[in-house]
Amino acid sequence: MDVIALIGRILFVFLFFGSAMGHLTQTAAMAGYAESKGVPSAKAATFGSGVLMVIGGLMLLLGVWADLGALLLVLFLLPTAFLMHNFWKETDAQAKQMEMIQFNKDVGLAGGALMFFGLYAGPGSELGLTITGPLF
Numbered sequence: 001m002d003v004i005a006l007i008g009r010i011l012f013v014f015l016f017f018g019s020a021m022g023h024l025t026q027t028a029a030m031a032g033y034a035e036s037k038g039v040p041s042a043k044a045a046t047f048g049s050g051v052l053m054v055i056g057g058l059m060l061l062l063g064v065w066a067d068l069g070a071l072l073l074v075l076f077l078l079p080t081a082f083l084m085h086n087f088w089k090e091t092d093a094q095a096k097q098m099e100m101i102q103f104n105k106d107v108g109l110a111g112g113a114l115m116f117f118g119l120y121a122g123p124g125s126e127l128g129l130t131i132t133g134p135l136f
Contacts, residue, residue: 009060009063009066009116010061012112012113012116013057013058013060013061015109016054016056016073017053017054017057019050020050020051020053020054020057021050023049023050023053024047024050024051024054027047027050028043030046031043031045031046034046034084037083037084038083039084049076049080052072052075052076053073053076055069055072056069056070056071056072056076057069057073060073060113060116062130062131063130063131063132064130064131065132065134065135066116066120066130066134067116067117067120067121067122067135068135070113070114070116070117070120071113071117073109073110073113074110074113074114074117077106077107077109077110077113078106078107078110081102081103081106081107081110082103084102085099085100085102085103085106086099086103087099087100087103120134121134122134
């Protein structure tokens with residue numbers, strides 16, 4: 001089962017690394033979108049979210065306090081879903097559909113990250129192929 005959990009971690013964080021690259025290499029363009037959604041300090045928030053995805057993703061992938069890494073991803077995903085993908089505010093049907101898809105993706109990924117937290121957190125976490133034990 002350790003290998004299956006490792007494969008799951010690899011597949012799960014792949015999306016975050018790709019997204020983080022966009023946040024870190026196209027910060028100005030992505031900050032413009034964030035600003036249009038009313039995000040305060042959009043450029044700093046865009047860069048910070050990219051860093052958060054890299055750190056949380058690496059922690060979960062490598063098993064370095066994987067429980068904390070999973071929580072960092074949740075801390076990125078839930079605010080992003082509600083601030084950036086608030087489909088209920090859209091008036092255009094196509095834009096509403098696209099934002100709903102992104103909202104549901106972020107909420108679903110947050111659920112997956114919470115499941116990883118549950119697997120790795122606390123005493124008795126015996127999942128192998130990690131560098132450290134849980135922080136919590």
